[in-house]
Amino acid sequence: MRSGIIFSAIIHILLVVVLLFGLPSYFEKKITEESAVIVEILPVADITNVKPRRKVVPKSKPKRKPSSSAKIKPALPDPTKKPKPKMSKPEPKPKKAPKIAKKPKPEPKIVQKDVKPIVRPPKKEEKKVEEKKEEEKPEDLFASVLNTVEEIETSQKDEKETEEDNLDFSDIEDMLASSNDQPKYMPGLPLSISEKDAIINQIMRNWNTSSFSGAKDAHKMIVTLIVIFNKDGTVEKITRKNTTRYHSDRVYRSMVESAERAVRKSSPLKDLPPEKYAVKDGWREMKINFDPSQMMY
Amino acid sequence: MRKVFKFLLVVFFVFSSQKANALISIDITRGNVDPLPIALPYLGSENKEARKLGEKIINVVEKDLQNSGLFRSITRRAFIQEINSSNTLPEFASWSSINASALATGGINLVGEEEFEMEFRLWDVLAQQQIAGKSYNTNKNNWRRIAHLMADEIYKRLTGEDGYFDTRVVYVSESGPATKRVKRLAIMDQDGANHRYLTDGSELVLTPRFSPAAQKVIYMSYSDSIPKVYMLDVDTLKREVVGNFTGMSFAPRFSPDGKSVVLSASVGGNSEIYKMDLRNRRKVRLTKNSAIDTSPSFSPDASKIVFNSDRGGNQQLYTMDSNGRNIRRISFGKGRYGTPVWSPRGDLIAFTKMYKGRFYIGVMRTDGSGERLLTESYLDEGPTWSPNGRVIMFARQKKHRANTKGEWQIYSVDLTGYNEKLIKTPMDASDPAWSPLLTK
Numbered sequence: 001m002r003s004g005i006i007f008s009a010i011i012h013i014l015l016v017v018v019l020l021f022g023l024p025s026y027f028e029k030k031i032t033e034e035s036a037v038i039v040e041i042l043p044v045a046d047i048t049n050v051k052p053r054r055k056v057v058p059k060s061k062p063k064r065k066p067s068s069s070a071k072i073k074p075a076l077p078d079p080t081k082k083p084k085p086k087m088s089k090p091e092p093k094p095k096k097a098p099k100i101a102k103k104p105k106p107e108p109k110i111v112q113k114d115v116k117p118i119v120r121p122p123k124k125e126e127k128k129v130e131e132k133k134e135e136e137k138p139e140d141l142f143a144s145v146l147n148t149v150e151e152i153e154t155s156q157k158d159e160k161e162t163e164e165d166n167l168d169f170s171d172i173e174d175m176l177a178s179s180n181d182q183p184k185y186m187p188g189l190p191l192s193i194s195e196k197d198a199i200i201n202q203i204m205r206n207w208n209t210s211s212f213s214g215a216k217d218a219h220k221m222i223v224t225l226i227v228i229f230n231k232d233g234t235v236e237k238i239t240r241k242n243t244t245r246y247h248s249d250r251v252y253r254s255m256v257e258s259a260e261r262a263v264r265k266s267s268p269l270k271d272l273p274p275e276k277y278a279v280k281d282g283w284r285e286m287k288i289n290f291d292p293s294q295m296m297y
Numbered sequence: 298m299r300k301v302f303k304f305l306l307v308v309f310f311v312f313s314s315q316k317a318n319a320l321i322s323i324d325i326t327r328g329n330v331d332p333l334p335i336a337l338p339y340l341g342s343e344n345k346e347a348r349k350l351g352e353k354i355i356n357v358v359e360k361d362l363q364n365s366g367l368f369r370s371i372t373r374r375a376f377i378q379e380i381n382s383s384n385t386l387p388e389f390a391s392w393s394s395i396n397a398s399a400l401a402t403g404g405i406n407l408v409g410e411e412e413f414e415m416e417f418r419l420w421d422v423l424a425q426q427q428i429a430g431k432s433y434n435t436n437k438n439n440w441r442r443i444a445h446l447m448a449d450e451i452y453k454r455l456t457g458e459d460g461y462f463d464t465r466v467v468y469v470s471e472s473g474p475a476t477k478r479v480k481r482l483a484i485m486d487q488d489g490a491n492h493r494y495l496t497d498g499s500e501l502v503l504t505p506r507f508s509p510a511a512q513k514v515i516y517m518s519y520s521d522s523i524p525k526v527y528m529l530d531v532d533t534l535k536r537e538v539v540g541n542f543t544g545m546s547f548a549p550r551f552s553p554d555g556k557s558v559v560l561s562a563s564v565g566g567n568s569e570i571y572k573m574d575l576r577n578r579r580k581v582r583l584t585k586n587s588a589i590d591t592s593p594s595f596s597p598d599a600s601k602i603v604f605n606s607d608r609g610g611n612q613q614l615y616t617m618d619s620n621g622r623n624i625r626r627i628s629f630g631k632g633r634y635g636t637p638v639w640s641p642r643g644d645l646i647a648f649t650k651m652y653k654g655r656f657y658i659g660v661m662r663t664d665g666s667g668e669r670l671l672t673e674s675y676l677d678e679g680p681t682w683s684p685n686g687r688v689i690m691f692a693r694q695k696k697h698r699a700n701t702k703g704e705w706q707i708y709s710v711d712l713t714g715y716n717e718k719l720i721k722t723p724m725d726a727s728d729p730a731w732s733p734l735l736t737k
Binding site: 108109111112113114115117118196199200203207209210211212213214215216226249252253254255257258259260261262264265281282283285288289290291292293294 | 322331332384417418
């Protein structure tokens with residue numbers, strides 16, 4: 001009886017070991033040379049056939065379908081209007097230093113003083129409610145008209161369409177994104193190259209480098225900002241990295257400020273898929289590196 | 298059990314912290330090189346005369362900033378909000394909608410009969426906050442200096458470097474036919490205003506140099522074919538003789554503290570470099586070489602001197618310690634290099650280069666690398682740096698054509714090579730020398 005149990009136990013353990021480690025192989029094993037290869041993992045989406053200005057970013061799809069151009073311009077959002085609370089008393093004028101003017105030959109004295117910033121209550125920013133979504137809605141009708149013909153054509157090739165009914169948001173995106181396809185909705189995918197490029201292009205256009213272009217070590221300075229975006233593409237918060245240098249190096253500060261201006265000017269970011277907002281590696285929070293070394297001498 | 302739980306907790310935190318680091322990274326490697334758009338509304342005031350003065354001031358500020366090539370002033374007709382004092386909070390949305398990145402608002406008032414006071418605030422429109430502010434109080438006639446000070450403050454806050462607008466330029470004003478040239482020392486603000494003559498033209502004057510520490514100019518003057526070096530105070534016009542130096546072809550250059558000079562003089566056909574203390578007039582010889590060593594210039598920390606020498610076979614640039622040791626050649630290009638001038642910022646050396654019959658103004662790093670030519674023409678020479686080391690002024694002569702004599706004029710160019718501009722002067726001009734900032 002005992003020996004049976006023991007025997008059974010041993011066999012079971014053996015089975016577990018085999019399952020874990022596999023059977024030993026008696027064939028020659030090739031020794032693979034290991035050499036370090038530096039790779040950058042970039043998720044690649046469909047071929048984006050977009051013109052530089054009006055990028056319509058397609059969702060990443062499992063099957064590749066060459067999409068022909070269907071340029072539907074998303075409407076530009078209105079200039080930001082943030083209502084502010086009424087300003088409290090303005091700061092009193094700086095004190096005058098009594099000075100008697102002298103004859104021009106010896107230079108007249110100039111009295112310079114710093115002017116402190118106006119004290120004001122903290123602003124409360126209104127959250128823009130899905131402005132982007134609203135803008136796209138009027139486009140739907142147009143887009144739908146344009147697309148109906150192609151939809152009929154390609155409906156045979158379509159994959160599961162049932163999911164579209166549940167996700168009205170993605171519907172709008174889909175119609176804008178492609179003419180031929182009914183894309184399959186794949187949530188949770190990280191930001192692809194084309195979408196990153198869309199972000200880069202928007203910020204690049206607005207990055208004004210003239211304020212630090214002649215600086216002594218302009219080609220050696222790199223600025224990194226951590227930026228948090230709202231779902232509508234506007235900037236929620238910008239955090240600077242390397243704050244000690246910001247406070248000690250005036251020229252570095254001017255570069256940091258030019259980077260912040262570039263980000264703020266590009267707000268709201270356009271053409272970014274909302275479903276990739278809050279995912280891991282999504283565009284809600286990103287690290288933006290400004291490196292002018294290619295531009296500076 | 299407890300241990301296991303603790304272990305799991307640690308594992309959990311390790312993993313969760315890893316997740317937090319997974320931020321997507323975006324690299325921006327290019328931007329645009331457009332000038333920074335800035336809005337400069339006129340200063341507000343209740344007094345009409347003060348308002349007119351304020352307009353003049355802002356116009357000068359606008360011109361300074363635009364001439365630097367780094368800023369673009371937005372036309373006033375585009376302004377949406379009307380701001381009449383510096384105490385009003387701007388409606389930032391309306392300023393950013395006309396594309397302003399920066400905004401300067403201010404107010405001005407007369408004080409008594411002779412004086413005025415003004416203040417301004419500089420705003421970062423996109424960040425929506427004040428980033429600089431200054432108030433000034435002075436005599437009414439001194440309004441130009443206030444304008445330059447305001448422009449300097451804006452420049453400094455937005456670029457991080459000192460400005461150069463509150464400065465003056467001394468140069469040699471030339472007139473008359475080639476056979477009977479009259480050369481006078483003249484001084485003007487860096488924007489060309491307040492022009493006046495410092496000498497009367499009875500003596501030939503050459504190569505003025507501005508002291509980096511005082512409003513004094515050292516220059517060479519020929520009377521009866523004997524060269525004399527003079528030091529002139531540009532405000533009091535008092536003049537003293539620094540010395541008679543035979544064998545000098547250009548005036549000495551100041552040391553950064555203004556207390557000594559470095560010069561080249563040739564004795565028996567051999568040109569050598571000397572350092573001279575201005576107080577006791579004692580000379581120290583720095584180079585000992587049979588070649589022509591000339592045109593020395595101090596580095597801003599006074600530790601080194603750059604000069605040109607033909608000891609290597611043709612005219613090239615060399616640096617040495619200020620005691621004459623450690624001589625090192627830094628230029629190796631084709632052509633001849635001359636008139637080296639060390640930038641007050643310390644990182645670059647400007648020079649004149651002659652190659653295949655053309656002249657160039659160029660800059661290189663202090664070890665000789667990164668040589669860049671900024672200008673080219675029939676004859677460009679004699680660079681001088683602005684006190685912040687960003688802009689170079691130089692003299693250019695046009696080629697003689699038929700009956701016209703070749704005109705001499707002063708130009709300025711940014712160290713990046715952009716923004717070459719003519720500086721207007723009443724007559725021909727050459728040998729510019731840039732003053733330090735007037736307020737130090």
